[in-house]
Amino acid sequence: MEKMALKYSSYKSEKAEIVDIKKLTENEKLFRVVLKNKGRLDHEPGQFVMVSLYGIGEIPISVCSSPMISDYFELCVRAVGKVTRSMHKLKKGDEVGIRGPYGRGFPVRILEGNDLLVIAGGLGLAPLRSLITYVLDNRRDFGKVHLLFGCKEPKDMLFSDELEQWNKRADIHYSCTVDRASPDWAGNVGVITTLIPGVDIEPSRTFAAVVGPPVMYNFVIKELIVKGVPERNILLSFERNMKCGNGKCGRCQIQNLYCCQDGPVFNYEQIKNLSEAI
Numbered sequence: 001m002e003k004m005a006l007k008y009s010s011y012k013s014e015k016a017e018i019v020d021i022k023k024l025t026e027n028e029k030l031f032r033v034v035l036k037n038k039g040r041l042d043h044e045p046g047q048f049v050m051v052s053l054y055g056i057g058e059i060p061i062s063v064c065s066s067p068m069i070s071d072y073f074e075l076c077v078r079a080v081g082k083v084t085r086s087m088h089k090l091k092k093g094d095e096v097g098i099r100g101p102y103g104r105g106f107p108v109r110i111l112e113g114n115d116l117l118v119i120a121g122g123l124g125l126a127p128l129r130s131l132i133t134y135v136l137d138n139r140r141d142f143g144k145v146h147l148l149f150g151c152k153e154p155k156d157m158l159f160s161d162e163l164e165q166w167n168k169r170a171d172i173h174y175s176c177t178v179d180r181a182s183p184d185w186a187g188n189v190g191v192i193t194t195l196i197p198g199v200d201i202e203p204s205r206t207f208a209a210v211v212g213p214p215v216m217y218n219f220v221i222k223e224l225i226v227k228g229v230p231e232r233n234i235l236l237s238f239e240r241n242m243k244c245g246n247g248k249c250g251r252c253q254i255q256n257l258y259c260c261q262d263g264p265v266f267n268y269e270q271i272k273n274l275s276e277a278i
């Protein structure tokens, strides 16, 4: 039987159960979530949900699992403050509220038939994991796939098992770097931009999907432009403080754009003249 999808214009939280929790690093945990009404989240890669912890608060978190999975979805959460730290104390079987999915994610229909250059810095791998797994689930619909991943230190590496599996695949070109090596690290050392010049792409048919810490964006965009990737093919996901998640409160405004509704994924052509964007 077809399951009902959540209505994303709704402000009502749906009850959801944490069915599994995996510690990924010292600061990040992966939560597997099931809607109690057995509804399907029906998200696109790059979209986010508003997660509420009753009596504590509500926060935006990107969905990090493939939209092809309908029985559950996953959220990768870094503990930084009140709500995220409380979320890290949750146990299997605990309940949270979920609104969404919200926002514009990566335009997968437009990406189909093209090559992809996925550039993930640190926690940016979380929303991009949803895109990567979607592309792998529908591999024949996409051209070449390059994945560049960078993090501060090897111990900060998210989804390391999956990165290892992707590294072994012949249909993904994977490179990784760390800012600071540990004694057992034999790979690249340096910021993520150092990987871009060496990537063999045909720029006119390549879309770049970029998510990472704010400091990364200007440098990555410069390298992509040098490489010849068209501005409208550079897709960037932004984070802003959010309240409603739904284009009503204005908390997430970037001049005339609402990050929650017009984004969080924008193409560079859309935002390059907005001084507050990057």
Ligand SMILES: Cc1cc2nc3c(=O)[nH]c(=O)nc-3n(C[C@H](O)[C@H](O)[C@H](O)COP(=O)(O)OP(=O)(O)OC[C@H]3O[C@@H](n4cnc5c(N)ncnc54)[C@H](O)[C@@H]3O)c2cc1C
Binding pocket: 048, 057, 059, 060, 061, 062, 063, 075, 076, 077, 078, 079, 080, 081, 082, 083, 084, 085, 123, 126, 127, 238, 239, 240, 241, 242, 264
């Ligand atoms: C579209 C979107 C997707 C996101 N996806 C993820 C995700 O997949 N995983 C994840 O761990 N986090 C994600 N975040 C960030 C997450 O929402 C914040 O870390 C969270 O709101 C912090 O709440 P808190 O109560 O724990 O911390 P607070 O006590 O509210 O704040 C702790 C610190 O984080 C800063 N902060 C709070 N909210 C944000 C924000 N939205 N953007 C930037 N800085 C903020 C505060 O200024 C403060 O310095 C996402 C944010 C957005 C907007």
Ligand code: FES
Binding pocket: 241, 242, 243, 244, 245, 246, 247, 248, 249, 250, 251, 252, 253, 258, 259, 260, 261
């Ligand atoms: S969070 Fe309210 S308008 Fe974007």
